[in-house]
Amino acid sequence: MIKQAIIPLAGLGTRLLPLTSVFAKELLPINGKPGIEFILDECIESGIKEVIFIISKKKEMIKNYFNNDLFYKKIIKEKKDQRIVNEYKKILKYKKMIKFVYQNKPLGTGDAVLKTKKFIKDKYFLMLLPDDLIIKKNCSISMIKVHKKYKSSVMASMNVKKSSVSRWGIYKLNKRLDKNNSLIDDVIEKPTIKEAPSNKAVIGRYILPKTIFKKLLNQKPGKGGEIHITDAIQSLIKENEKFIAHNFSGKYLDCGTMKGYIKSSLEISKI
Numbered sequence: 061m062i063k064q065a066i067i068p069l070a071g072l073g074t075r076l077l078p079l080t081s082v083f084a085k086e087l088l089p090i091n092g093k094p095g096i097e098f099i100l101d102e103c104i105e106s107g108i109k110e111v112i113f114i115i116s117k118k119k120e121m122i123k124n125y126f127n128n129d130l131f132y133k134k135i136i137k138e139k140k141d142q143r144i145v146n147e148y149k150k151i152l153k154y155k156k157m158i159k160f161v162y163q164n165k166p167l168g169t170g171d172a173v174l175k176t177k178k179f180i181k182d183k184y185f186l187m188l189l190p191d192d193l194i195i196k197k198n199c200s201i202s203m204i205k206v207h208k209k210y211k212s213s214v215m216a217s218m219n220v221k222k223s224s225v226s227r228w229g230i231y232k233l234n235k236r237l238d239k240n241n242s243l244i245d246d247v248i249e250k251p252t253i254k255e256a257p258s259n260k261a262v263i264g265r266y267i268l269p270k271t272i273f274k275k276l277l278n279q280k281p282g283k284g285g286e287i288h289i290t291d292a293i294q295s296l297i298k299e300n301e302k303f304i305a306h307n308f309s310g311k312y313l314d315c316g317t318m319k320g321y322i323k324s325s326l327e328i329s330k331i
Contacts, residue, residue, distance in 0.1 A: 062204050062267060064179070065108045065186040067099060068172040070116040070163040075317045084121045086190050088321065091328040095315055096122070099190050100154050106200040108186060112159045112179055114172045126155045168286025173268075174276040182270070184213065187289075189264025191316030193324060195331065199265050199308040206241055207267045212302035215244070215293075216265035218312055226250050229262035229290050231305050244303040247290045249283060260305060262290070263312060272296060 073085030080088075086096040103111055115122055132148040135141075161175045173187065184207065186200060194216075203214045220228055230251050234243035247262060248255065266289075275292040282288045297303055313327055314320035 061107065061182075062184055062186050062207065063107070063109045063182060064112065065103045065106075065110070065188060065200075066112045066114065066173065066176045066180075067096075067188050067190055068114045068163070068169055069096075069119055069122055069190060070114055070166065070172060072118065072166070073316075076321060079318075084119050085316075086122060087125055089325075090193070090315065090321070091325045094125070095193070096190055097150075097154070098193055098195075099188050100157075102188065102194070102198055102200050103186070104153075104157075105198050106186070106204055108200075109157060110159065110179075111157050112161060112176045114161050114163050114175055116162060116164050116166075123160055126151060126158055166286075168281070168284075169289045170276050170279060170287035170292055173289055174273060174287070177273045180270055180273070184267055184269055187264075187266040187268055191314065192264035193313040193315050193328075194263070194265070194308060194310040195313060195328060197308070197310035199263075199310050202308055203265055203267055203306050206304060206306050210237065210241070210302070210304055212304050213269050213293075213296075214267040214304045214306050215247075216263040217242075217260050217305035217307050218263050219307075220259055220261040222253060222256070222259050225256040225259060225261070226252060230256045230258060231260040231262065232257035233260060233305060237304065240307040240309075242305050244297060244305050246297065247293055249288060249290050263308070265308070268293075269296070269301065271301070 069086055073080035076085050087094045136145055163172045163175050199216055206214045230248050231244055232246040234245045236242045272292050275295045279287055279292055282291050313324040315324050
């Protein structure tokens with residue numbers, strides 16, 4: 061069973077400036093609800109019992125959001141507002157399952173994952189990237205089902221326009237296992253249109269093996285001087301570790317850009 065999830069939150073969110081000059085992007089409201097709560101709800105519905113947030117000192121606001129007990133107790137005592145009581149109960153539910161680790165230097169997603177090494181107990185764990193919201197159908201639940209069926213690592217996959225492949229990690233696929241799942245031969249980070257082996261993009265949901273930590277410990281920086289999780293995944297695939305690309309059926313929303321953030325609120329308001 062997949063019982064633990066990690067969520068990298070140390071990024072500065074420069075694509076959402078000026079909002080993120082004073083505010084953590086993960087706490088920005090999407091149709092009246094902080095974006096990170098959509099991710100937490102996805103985890104809870106998937107049976108996740110513990111979530112590890114990777115933050116930086118500059119993102120202490122996120123930690124404070126879930127640890128503001130004195131504020132809530134005082135307000136509830138004064139106002140006796142049931143809505144505030146319900147909100148506080150929800151925060152407490154999240155708080156019980158969250159641990160915090162720090163990544164104070166922006167050295168890439170692979171480095172962020174490595175910070176969680178001592179906390180991961182089981183052979184596999186879930187990773188969710190908060191910029192990627194998937195609504196209408198829980199992507200993590202469907203990926204966990206695939207993991208159970210094939211006893212392997214799983215990564216979310218989505219068709220993108222050929223003209224936009226340079227924005228994404230792109231899969232080179234092997235044989236098809238069934239209608240929505242294929243074995244992965246390789247993952248190429250932000251290829252040119254000519255280099256791209258397909259138009260199947262990596263989306264921010266991963267079920268990863270604990271063995272990835274050994275790769276990350278010895279991994280040299282890649283593009284941009286960062287430690288990329290895709291490089292570690294490539295190393296494991298070369299050693300015949302099985303990774304599956306899963307075509308999810310939910311609706312993908314990109315919350316990491318201003319245009320995408322605005323669109324996400326509009327889409328969620330329609331549900």
